[in-house]
Every structure is written in structure tokens, then in C-alpha cells.
Amino acid sequence: MKRKAIIVILLVTALAAASAQIQFSEILPKDARSMGMGGTFHVFSEGYSSFFGNPAGFAGATSSFTLADVSAWAYVAPTSENLGRVQGIINGTASETDILGYASDWLTRNNGLGAGASVGGGWVGKQGIAIGVTLVTDEVASGDSLLGAKLVSATQANGIIGFAYPLHLGPVWFKIGADGRVFYRMQSDPTTGWPFSTILNDVLSDSFSASSLDLLGGYGFAADAGVLFGIGPVMLGFTARDLGLAFNVGSFTAQDLIDNNINALPLAGTTAAALTPTYSAGLGIRLFENQKFEPSVYAELDDPISLFSSTDIMTDVFNSLHAGAQLRLLRFISVRGGLNKGWYSVGAGLDLSFLEIDAAIFTEELGLSPGDKGRSGLSVQAAIRFGR
Amino acid sequence: MRRKYVAYAALLAIFMLLFTGCDALVGNLFKTANLGQPSAEKIKELDATALLAESGISTGSVSGTFIDTILSDETGATKDAVIATLEATVAEGTAEEAQAAEALILDIKLADIGADEVVNNLGGAIADLAGGSGDVNPEDIFNALLPADLTSDLSSEDGKKNLADFIDSIDALGTDVDTLAAKIDANSGKVADGLDVATMAQTAAIVKFVNVVEPAGGYSTGEALANAVADLKKDSEADVTKYFAAEPDFSSLVDDAALQTLFTAAGMDELLDQFSGS
Numbered sequence: 001m002k003r004k005a006i007i008v009i010l011l012v013t014a015l016a017a018a019s020a021q022i023q024f025s026e027i028l029p030k031d032a033r034s035m036g037m038g039g040t041f042h043v044f045s046e047g048y049s050s051f052f053g054n055p056a057g058f059a060g061a062t063s064s065f066t067l068a069d070v071s072a073w074a075y076v077a078p079t080s081e082n083l084g085r086v087q088g089i090i091n092g093t094a095s096e097t098d099i100l101g102y103a104s105d106w107l108t109r110n111n112g113l114g115a116g117a118s119v120g121g122g123w124v125g126k127q128g129i130a131i132g133v134t135l136v137t138d139e140v141a142s143g144d145s146l147l148g149a150k151l152v153s154a155t156q157a158n159g160i161i162g163f164a165y166p167l168h169l170g171p172v173w174f175k176i177g178a179d180g181r182v183f184y185r186m187q188s189d190p191t192t193g194w195p196f197s198t199i200l201n202d203v204l205s206d207s208f209s210a211s212s213l214d215l216l217g218g219y220g221f222a223a224d225a226g227v228l229f230g231i232g233p234v235m236l237g238f239t240a241r242d243l244g245l246a247f248n249v250g251s252f253t254a255q256d257l258i259d260n261n262i263n264a265l266p267l268a269g270t271t272a273a274a275l276t277p278t279y280s281a282g283l284g285i286r287l288f289e290n291q292k293f294e295p296s297v298y299a300e301l302d303d304p305i306s307l308f309s310s311t312d313i314m315t316d317v318f319n320s321l322h323a324g325a326q327l328r329l330l331r332f333i334s335v336r337g338g339l340n341k342g343w344y345s346v347g348a349g350l351d352l353s354f355l356e357i358d359a360a361i362f363t364e365e366l367g368l369s370p371g372d373k374g375r376s377g378l379s380v381q382a383a384i385r386f387g388r
Numbered sequence: 389m390r391r392k393y394v395a396y397a398a399l400l401a402i403f404m405l406l407f408t409g410c411d412a413l414v415g416n417l418f419k420t421a422n423l424g425q426p427s428a429e430k431i432k433e434l435d436a437t438a439l440l441a442e443s444g445i446s447t448g449s450v451s452g453t454f455i456d457t458i459l460s461d462e463t464g465a466t467k468d469a470v471i472a473t474l475e476a477t478v479a480e481g482t483a484e485e486a487q488a489a490e491a492l493i494l495d496i497k498l499a500d501i502g503a504d505e506v507v508n509n510l511g512g513a514i515a516d517l518a519g520g521s522g523d524v525n526p527e528d529i530f531n532a533l534l535p536a537d538l539t540s541d542l543s544s545e546d547g548k549k550n551l552a553d554f555i556d557s558i559d560a561l562g563t564d565v566d567t568l569a570a571k572i573d574a575n576s577g578k579v580a581d582g583l584d585v586a587t588m589a590q591t592a593a594i595v596k597f598v599n600v601v602e603p604a605g606g607y608s609t610g611e612a613l614a615n616a617v618a619d620l621k622k623d624s625e626a627d628v629t630k631y632f633a634a635e636p637d638f639s640s641l642v643d644d645a646a647l648q649t650l651f652t653a654a655g656m657d658e659l660l661d662q663f664s665g666s
Contacts, residue, residue: 143449143587144449144450144508147589147659148586148587148589315423315425339417342419367449367451368426371425372419372452373449374414374416376414
């Protein structure tokens with residue numbers, strides 16, 4: 001008993017200490033499936049998606065093996081004007097001045113400019129056991145002006161082992177799941193970032209040096225947990241992610257990484273850091289599962305715990321609400337739509353035997369109230385997956 | 389049969405994306421329906437800590453919706469109450485709180501007079517003008533920087549008065565710029581975490597560009613510049629010296645203490661030299 005108490009005290013102390021360190025927020029892939037549904041599908045994730053969502057989703061009716069799941073997204077509104085600009089940059093017809101003007105315009109009008117990608121694979125067994133590896137990177141420049149913009153780079157590799165257990169009590173079903181992760185986090189200072197304007201000018205004038213890009217890197221351990229329960233097609237769920245202990249990060253530069261590859265990554269840093277835990281809760285309805293006509297709707301709230309101390313619950317609900325719907329037809333076509341804190345999103349997908357292709361156009365809220373700072377983008381996803 | 393479905397599905401997906409387009413996605417249903425929006429009545433009652441938090445000023449990007457809500461109160465009572473609360477923090481708060489409060493005051497005043505558009509235009513204007521060859525046409529500068537509605541009707545007296553009032557309002561922000569710089573100096577040049585000092589430095593540069601103008605007798609700074617802009621838009625070679633007591637000495641900006649503080653804090657010392665033409 002005494003030993004257990006000491007362990008509990010140590011854990012609480014470690015978590016309390018973590019709150020005083022550099023805080024790294026979660027890097028979630030902006031995958032086409034989720035973004036097409038307004039940023040939902042984290043609480044009600046299934047199979048491979050549960051490596052980024054709710055571990056209770058590992059307890060599926062079938063097993064799945066994901067050989068490769070690749071997503072790429074860009075934070076540029078996919079208007080015809082922007083597509084023309086991108087084409088001009090790629091084929092070299094845009095001048096340096098044009099590029100600076102585009103960057104300034106994208107930063108101020110789209111509240112950010114950048115791109116990201118995720119790649120991974122894994123196995124989710126019928127018994128609820130899951131093993132996977134994922135890598136997510138997100139590179140975003142933001143600011144009120146080009147000169148003041150900062151570029152924040154964040155990359156995280158994860159090795160994940162999870163387990164979920166289903167229970168049935170009459171008409172009510174439960175799924176409870178958890179996973180443990182070992183991760184390596186590499187990123188620029190989350191507060192100051194890198195001076196985007198300087199980097200862009202240096203790149204355009206061929207004077208860019210990666211040695212000016214300072215990075216922090218370190219490995220740690222984190223856990224995710226979640227629960228789902230429902231009656232028939234109606235589901236409720238809750239998930240908590242990035243419940244991590246403090247870890248240490250060390251400093252290096254992007255040039256070190258170029259010169260020494262993986263050997264440049266510090267393993268014994270001295271600066272304490274911690275992941276910021278996130279919580280989500282949701283309500284979902286999925287009808288006619290695995291039938292030729294399978295509609296589903298989801299509503300999820302970020303940080304539902306904070307609502308208990310809210311002085312204006314309705315305002316705070318709309319500030320954290322994601323809603324989305326999917327219509328799966330003939331077991332292989334999906335069309336999606338959603339509201340991401342009020343911003344519209346659309347998407348579509350094809351599930352061709354073991355090949356899945358999805359795409360979405362989205363806008364997400366970065367500000368403090370719906371409609372304040374919308375950042376638009378597009379996402380594409382392809383996966384080679386056996387089983388659903 | 390399967391192949392036929394695939395073709396339909398691909399067509400459906402392409403059709404959907406084309407039909408909806410991105411423009412259709414750039415609206416916010418909750419904002420349109422006034423759901424989850426800040427309220428002027430509530431903002432008026434907030435203390436300085438809550439004002440700074442809800443404005444997002446310390447996240448590097450102030451909330452436009454927050455400021456719009458403050459300014460939506462046509463009586464001006466919300467703006468006055470908020471600025472009074474923030475001014476008290478500028479006077480009595482910690483160094484970091486004072487900087488954030490003064491920066492927020494500047495943002496509110498800029499948005500109130502519509503000059504936030506000038507700041508937004510500055511980045512693009514610098515790139516456009518720097519990329520050109522030969523002499524810069526004054527009209528290009530006005531068109532690149534100033535809000536279109538202020539420069540489209542300069543042939544009328546009302547049009548000139550609107551532009552003059554706008555410039556005089558920018559001129560009046562000099563004190564706020566100096567206060568912000570003084571608060572940074574008082575903190576040994578260290579800027580509060582999260583403040584976008586580079587954008588504030590650009591704002592300060594615009595204000596100081598106006599401050600350095602010496603109007604001829606009988607004109608306010610705004611009137612002198614509005615008349616000059618109107619004349620130069622008609623004829624880029626027009627003699628506008630009659631509106632000014634002396635030719636503006638933009639090179640003196642490099643010695644302006646407030647600009648030095650802000651540009652140094654933003655790591656843009658070299659740009660200040662370029663702005664002032666040295």
C-alpha cells in the first residue's frame with residue numbers, strides 16, 4: 001500500500017511539474033476524412049484513425065491492416081486565383097516580388113500559410129489489440145503581417161500499442177480503450193517560431209542557411225484513453241489524449257539534421273517539456289452500418305471539461321463545436337460535409353477494395369470565436385488498407 | 389459494373405468540389421447566426437486581464453471579431469470603457485501587461501479609424517514598390533496603401549475632408565506609439581511574450597511618417613497631405629510644396645527613439661534604415 005502511494009505521489013508530482021514546462025500542443029493530421037466532416041471523427045474514430053483519435057475505436061467488429069496511410073494538406077484556400085499563383089511559382093513565371101506579395105496576401109487573408117503531412121501504418125486486431133507507427137509534420141507560418149510572421153515547425157513520430165475492450169449489457173454496448181506511445185518530438189520554439197519573412201527572403205535570394213533554424217528535440221512517453229457507449233445507432237464518447245509525463249528536449253539546428261541525419265537528434269536534452277493534454281466528447285448516430293446506404297452524423301466538443309466552469313455555456317459550446325455527416329453509398333463511395341466551429345467543409349472518398357482515396361476542402365477556426373480567424377485548406381489522403 | 393460505379397463516384401466527387409468551390413466555404417454559419425460571438429455588453433465589464441486574454445493580443449494575432457464587437461457599440465461607450473481599463477493597466481500594470489494593454493489600445497484605435505487596412509496593405513505595398521523599376525509614381529503608393537474609398541473621390545471637398553480626417557487620426561496615434569516604445573524600454577527592450585512587435589513596428593512607422601510632416605500655416609497635417617494626394621493623383625508632377633512648411637525629413641525617422649526601440653525589438657534595424665532612405 002505504501003509503495004502504491006509513493007508511485008501515485010511521484011506520478012502526480014511529475015504531472016504537476018509538467019505544467020510548468022514548455023508546452024507542446026498535439027499535432028493531429030488534417031486528414032481528409034476528418035476535415036471533410038468539420039474536424040469530427042476523433043471521438044468516433046475507427047481502426048487506424050484511432051491512432052489519432054479515440055483508442056476505444058480499436059475494438060471494431062473486424063480487423064484491419066494498414067500497410068500505408070499517407071495524408072498531405074496545405075493551408076491555402078483552393079481558389080482559382082490561388083491555384084494560378086501556385087502554378088506560377090512552380091513553373092517559375094512568378095517573380096520574387098510576386099511571391100512575396102502572394103505570401104503576404106495568404107498570411108493576412110487566410111490567417112496562415114503552410115502545409116503538413118502524415119504517414120503511418122498499423123494493425124488493429126479484432127480482439128482490440130492495436131500496434132502502429134505514425135509520423136506527423138505540420139509547418140505553419142502565421143501573423144498579422146509578412147514581416148511579423150513566424151513559422152512554427154512541428155514533427156512527431158509515434159510508436160503505439162493500444163488495447164480496447166468491448167462490453168455488451170443488453171441493448172447497451174460499451175467500448176473502453178487506451179494506448180501507450182513512445183514518441184520523438186522535434187520542433188521550433190512554439191512561442192517564438194522562426195522569422196518567416198527572413199527565411200522567405202533568404203530562400204528567394206539563394207542565401208538561405210538551415211543553420212539559422214533552431215530546433216528542440218526529445219523523446220517521451222504518453223498515453224491516450226477513451227470510452228464509447230451506445231444504444232443501437234446512437235453513440236456517446238469521450239477521449240483524452242496526450243496524457244504524458246514531462247520529458248526533456250535538447251537543442252540542435254536544421255543544418256545539423258541535414259549533415260548528420262538521425263544522429264543529430266538529441267536524446268538527452270536538459271530543457272523540460274510536456275505535451276498539452278486534450279479532451280473531446282461527442283454524440284454520433286450511425287445508421288444501417290455496412291449496408292449499401294450508410295448515413296452517419298457526428299457532433300464533437302473540444303475540451304468539454306471546461307464547460308463545467310463556464311459562465312456562458314452556449315457561447316462556449318459554439319466555440320468548440322465540430323459537426324459532420326457522412327453518407328457512405330454502395331459500401332465504397334463516401335460524401336462528407338461538416339461545420340468546423342461554424343466554417344463549412346466538404347469531402348469525398350472512394351474505398352476500392354484495399355485502396356482508399358479521400359479529399360476534402362476545409363476551413364478551421366484559429367481565433368477565439370467562430371468566424372474570427374478562419375484558415376482554409378485542402379487535404380488529400382491515400383491508404384492501402386486490408387479490412388475496414 | 390464496379391468500374392461504372394467508380395466513374396460515377398469520381399464524377400460525383402469532382403462535381404461536388406467544383407460546385408461548392410472554396411468561396412462557398414469561406415462563410416461561418418455561427419457568426420452569421422450570431423452564435424458564440426463576443427458581446428459588447430460583456431466586454432465593457434471585463435477587467436484588464438480578461439480583456440487581454442479575450443483579445444488574443446498575446447497570441448501574436450489580435451482577434452478581429454473582438455475589436456469589431458467593441459466598435460459595434462455606436463454610442464462609443466464600450467470603446468471608452470475598454471480603453472479606460474487598458475489605460476489604467478498601462479499606467480499601473482506589470483511591464484508585460486502594460487505593453488500588451490498599450491498594443492491593444494493601438495489596435496482598437498487603428499481599427500476605429502480604419503487604419504488597420506493601411507497596416508495590412510503595407511506588406512504587399514513594400515513588395516510591389518520594391519519590385520518595380522525606375523521612379524515610383526506617387527499615385528501607386530497612395531493606391532497601394534490607402535483604403536480605396538478614401539482615394540476614389542478626391543476631386544470633391546468632402547472626399548478630401550474624409551482623407552484629411554483619416555490622416556489626422558493616424559497623426560494622433562503618435563503618443564500611443566511613444567508610450568508602447570517607452571514600456572518596452574522600461575523592460576530593458578524585452579517585448580512581452582506573444583506580442584507581434586514586427587507588425588507594431590510597421591504601424592509605428594506609418595504613424596511616424598505622418599508625424600514628421602510639417603503642414604503649412606492654415607492646414608492640419610491631414611489637410612496638407614489630402615490636398616497633396618489629390619493634386620498628385622491628378623498630375624504626378626504637381627507642385628505640392630505650398631501645403632507644407634518644409635520638405636518632410638524622412639531620414640530623421642532613423643533617429644526616432646520609439647521607432648528604434650520597436651524595430652530593434654523586432655530585429656528589423658536594417659529595415660528602419662531603408663524606410664528612412666539612408
